[in-house]
Structures are given as structure tokens and as C-alpha cells.
Amino acid sequence: MSQCCCGCAREDLPWSGRGTDLPISGCRFSLYPMTDNFVPIILGALEKTDTTRVWSESDALSTVYRGKLPYVVDAVRALFVNAYHDGVHMALEGQFSKGCPGDVSGDSVLDYDGEAPNKATAGEAHFPVKCKIALYPMGTPDYIDHIAKIWRLAEAEGLEPTTIHYATRLSGDVQDLFRFFEKVCTEMDGAVSHYIMHFTLSVNSPTAE
């Protein structure tokens, strides 16, 4: 049984890097609005988000968007912006990834070009976001060096990276963070055959720091 690092079991695939040459990026995410009103906020955000440029699937735990990286980032950013409500504490937990050895060529949308469909509606929203990330370049002994590059990128982007156990804290405007996420994915795509970047975005937290 072939199995990717994410746990995908694929009888029909060999072990070695089957998925790494596929131009399919993806993001699996879960939205957590801390309010009794969470269902309409989540469903409303999903409905408001234009997913014509990504393949999408939801289950009880999370939703996944797959396709060309810019469209995946555009859709996740729009989902988060569309779910934002003043004063409502909400978190988005997710993982961007590309190159899983067990990945498949299906379940994706790759035959589009041009402007990201949610740019006009979500590209101008601005609000402060607390963030943490953890980056995993897989299958390489020099993974530390790759992460060091991303740490320096976060510094250069003004996202004020700070150290916490098992993750890196960042903070910035929602647009700056998603722009950074796309840069990280692009950098990792060129550097390693398979990477995963987990992230947490939090808004309107009542916890003072």
C-alpha cells in the first residue's frame, strides 16, 4: 500500500515521489468562530467565496481547496475575509502543501489563468491578525536551512517573527500574511519536492498579550 506523509493510502501508486511533479497545491483548513452563531458564519463565508478556480471538498472537520497556488491562496484568503465579523473571535487553522508522494492528479482545477476571482472582494480588506506557523520541508536532512530562509523572509516582510516552542509567531495585516504564505509556498516549491506549512490565524482575541 502506498501512503503519503499525510496518510493518504493509494493502492495504485508507487512509494517514490509520485505526486511531486504535479502542479497541484492545496490547503486544508478549518474555521472556528467562537460564537453561538458559528454555523451561518462558516456557511456564509464558504458560499461567498468564489471557488471556480479550485477543487473543493468539505467534511465535518475541514475544507480543502486544490489547484494552482495563487488561486488556492486567493480562495482561502477570501474565505477568511468573508467570515470576518467585527468583535467576533475567530481562528482559521490550516495547512498549505504541495508534492505529497501519495498525491493524485485528480481532485484539482488546473486549466485556468488570469486574475484570481476573489481578489476584488477580498484583496482590499484590512484587519490585524495574530498568526503562528510551522513549516515542514520533508525528506531532506537540511530542512533547518530551508526554514531559516523563511524566518528571514518573515523578518523582511515585517511580520515580526518570534520564537515559541514548536512554532513561530507572526503578526500583521491579513493581506500581508496571505502574501507571505504565497511567498513561502513558492519558495518551498522551488526548494524541496514536498512541503507542508501549518498556520493558525486569529482575530479579535480577548486575550491580552
Next chain:
Amino acid sequence: MSQCCCGCAREDLPWSGRGTDLPISGCRFSLYPMTDNFVPIILGALEKTDTTRVWSESDALSTVYRGKLPYVVDAVRALFVNAYHDGVHMALEGQFSKGCPGDVSGDSVLDYDGEAPNKATAGEAHFPVKCKIALYPMGTPDYIDHIAKIWRLAEAEGLEPTTIHYATRLSGDVQDLFRFFEKVCTEMDGAVSHYIMHFTLSVNSPTAE
């Protein structure tokens, strides 16, 4: 600057595996009760959990427990059980990890033995949990093989693993899932110098599958 895969920046450490011989496991987690009442649920669960056997630190995004693996698992399980309320949809997102090259010997509690302090209060709670995990054995080209072992372990434990993009779905009783988490961490600790296992636990979801 030395930097671990999680992004930890440590001026005082060399690049190579500094943290891998430390017997310190950890779990960083965030609790998301989808209710207006989220603050007392989170704070109440944190207060009810005996953390005398782990090192603990909270910020606006998450809490981390560090120490000997059985005590870390005991504390996270207790936190989740203590936060559980009938009918309240809640998720726990977290990552168990050990062996980060940038880890430090401090920020931990290692000088204890004996029974896990929360076992009596949390060890007998039972409720069904939907789960997903993603396992990352770092720095090794054969990471796929290590994950295949864990997939088979999940099958053997009756947690019904199924494939989703970028993760593996599991389902089971809360006790069975945390027992599995401890087995995964123990297995990975013996197999690789550094691993991370991300997990999502969800209860009382209104989404039918």
C-alpha cells in the same frame, strides 16, 4: 542564527540536532469551543487540569505543555475532557512533537515519576470524537515508511483510518484516540530523531457525514 524546524531562533545553539537527545516531549494546542461562552469553557478547563507534571505556557493563540510524554498526553487529554460540554461543538487543534534541533533543555518538567495526575478525573470519560492527523518524521528520506507504520497502527487500534488530502481521518472514543497518540509518539521517538504529529479533535459537530 540557529533555528529549529518550528522556527525557533536560538543564537546559543548549533544547527545540528542539539535538541534530539533531550527527553522532552511537548504538545502545543488550541481549544475552540464554538459558543459565546468560550472564555469560561477554556479557562475553566485549563484551571481544572493538573499541570504539576508539565511545564505550561499560554499566549493568545495556544497553550503548550512540555515534559515526559505520558504526563504531556495526560494533561492534554484532561484539558479536552474538562472542556467537553454536552451539545457544545468544540475542536482541539494541536501538535505533539519531540526532538526539534532547536529545542532547549529548559521550559520543562522531567523530575517526576508515578501515576499521571489527571488519570483519575479524565481517564474514565467516554465520548465519540472525530479526528484527523498529519504526521511528519523530519530529516529522513524514508518518512513515508514511518507513516505507513502509523497508518497500520491506527487500523489495528480500530480507529478506522481513511484518506483525505493532506491528512488522515480517524474516529473513536476519546480514550482510544489519546492512547493512540501516545503510541504514535512513542513509536516515532524510537524511529526518528525529530517528529511532529498535528491533530484535530472535534466533538458535537452539527455537520452530518
